[in-house]
Amino acid sequence: MSYGRDFYQMMVRGSEAYARWDLEASTNILRSRKRMTVLFLLLLPIILGGIALASGDGTLPNFLGGKTAYMPSHYTNLIFFASIFVGVCAGLITGCIGAGGGFIIAPALMSAGVKGILAVGTDLFHIFAKAIMGSVLHRKLGNISVSLAGTFLVGSIAGATLGGMLNRYLYDLNPVLSDLFITTVYVFILGFLSFYALMDYFKARKGEAGTEKSSGRAEAVPPMGKRLQSIHIPPMLTFDEGVTPGGRKISAIFLVISGLLVGLAASIMGVGGGFLTFPIFVYGLGVSSMTTVGTDIFQIVFTAGYSSLSQYAFYGFVFYTLAMGMLLGSLIGVQVGSLITKVVPGIMIRGFFALAVTAGFINRFFAMPAKLQGLGYIQITKSMGAMINTVGNVLFFLTIGAFAVWVFYVFFTHLNELRSEHPAPNYEKSDFNDSNLKEVRSEGN
Template sequence: MNYFREFYQMMVRGSEAYARWDLEASTNILRSRKRMGILFLLLLPIVIGGIALAAGDGLPHMIGGKTAYMPSHYTNVIFFASIFVGVCAGLITGCIGAGGGFIIAPALMSAGVKGILAVGTDLFHIFAKAIMGSVLHRKMGNISVSLATTFLVGSIAGATLGGMLNRYLYDLNPVLSDLFITTVYVFILGFLSFYAMADYWTARKGEAKTKEADKKASREEQVPPMGKRLQSIHIPPMLTFDEGVTPGGRKISAIFLVISGLIVGLAASIMGVGGGFLTFPIFVYGLGVSSMTTVGTDIFQIVFTAGYSSLSQYAFYGFVFYTLAMGMLLGSLIGVQIGSLVTKVVPGIMIRGFFALAVTAGFINRFFAMPEKLQSLGYLQITKSTGAMLNTVGNCLFFLAIGTFTLWVFYVFFKNINELRSEESFSHLEKPITKDSNLKELRTEGN
């Protein structure tokens, strides 16, 4: 059980690393006139499409008609709904510091978007943000080039397999494709939900005595037992890394990096996420790589894995809904900024509770969606109306939880807006976020 808890804690740290990157990328976009101009150009086709629809002339197929993008078509409602999804995800990422990416695909699927389209669109949204707000050059000092490039060999292969698998299942039966993606989310979010709730109630009871010990252990950069075992296996070629952490550095076989990349790329391509929540536990817990090197490599792989997956595995086959992606990008830019500011005036224990709530809401949503899909495929003997009712219940609970969280964050933001306007409260946005910045520290300051 302790192994699973440690793995969960590493997953959370990976999500936190992604949240820091997301906040910095969003800040870079909003503070640059050039990048904002690029964003306007990307949104221009949507504006033109809205005018065309209002005029009653419809849209040409190349912008997003049903022929060009098989399961989707443009409506203004869909665009504004995608902005809402982006805002919610951004608020979760900025306020909680982790977990925002987990709710995007479930939210889109709950709104009626096909699973494969939700995955491809989410990956494209991540890639667009990475390119526009690129902060990779600031992280290059943390990257072991040999680890990163070897890891990418595996992640590109994994992303290819994941994309091929999703497309194959969709060609067989769109419902089967949705069921597969839903099942993956149920297992991942179920695991996160169980441990997030357990950690929250433990903290509520005042039993979180190992928090400081965990911080100390992370600073000492001790290699976990599994990492020691894998580093002791000498299968050429051997890669040297962490020279700045320990004299002479550490060594590990390239084969383990390729396998790790394969796992992360596969998960990212199937689920439509950056893959950072897996990179961190695999690198630190499994391979024995230092946290500093892991963060840099994680940001590096997100850009390339998301870019390759979204374009070569989904966009080229018509499974990226451009309108949704741009709406989510616009919404998340706003949400992540507001969420990060709210951490200044919210107790840390409440942040933990909302993280647990967010992943649990995603888990319940996908879990309640499964019976209807199993019934449609003939794998579960229930009436069609029962399956539809369960799906509706899951959707209502999901949007109720996420909607309540969103309203609460905006309430706290506007209630404390005078305090947040002060120079001290905005100081963390006045300078670039460095490798040492940590959203947890911001929360602590707000306690």
């Protein structure tokens, strides 16, 4: 049980790191006229397409997701505004909870009728678009170990290729099998996170857990990191020279394997991989959090970009109208969510994290019977499978929708209070923040 809890804490830390990147990237976009202009130009074809449809022109070119595209991703006003809603909810979760809300995007799109492989490709493209437009890489260049990042990308690109090939192979074999595979992956991961998140929340309510303080723990090389760094398999890479005199060394083979795992997960699930990079680097490889931050941002841009374009977009598995709608919605959601952390107790934020993860798990778990029935693996009626799936969808959207309504209610009722303060989010449960990074830098010097 202790190993499971430790792994859960690592996953949460990684998800928090990704959320901070998401917030900073969104802020960069909203505060730049140039980037907002680019966003408007990307949205303009979609808006014009909606006007064309409203005026009676029922066709759209393939790059907008016309009916003659590879996938049945034709444009409707409802689908576009639904994608904005999904983006807003994901952004609210990211900003308010301080953990990546991307784990609800693919389940939400699949619940709305989008095929799994299309949901994955679209989510990756949305992450890539945000990474390019809101890139904060130039601010973190001093924290990047070029040798670590380059070696890691060798593995992540290979993993992304394998993940994309596997998803496309299963889809060509049977679209229902493809959906079942993606759903099963989400069920296992979200089920694990849900179990420990709920246990963590209830223990915190009883005063047994409280706010965990682990200052400095991430900077001390953990046991696994020490073991891997003690294995000398050429070529050896040197890193963290600014943290430890002489730096630390690790075999390139471990970086390639780590990248392979992250790229594989990113390409299969449709996530940036950031929630895995942080725990793997800090806890598995013994890399300092300062170096990990820059490398994580670096890999998100390239892993998501490579996966979305070469493995999905080129094969017609990206729904561009959805991607742009989600991007627009998430920009709004993450800003609002980050502001209300100033007026919401930390214990409530932990509760909402558990609730959001559990809602995603229930949604995908309830979707499995219909898919298993469609493949002939279980003997239930088609109507029964559809009913179970509908129950899961209703529970999911009611939960996420109620969460969104609550966040906006808190935001508007505390608007005057929020205006008087600087919009700097305060995630209680994380010791991974700017002040700690400054401490690390001072210790390294």
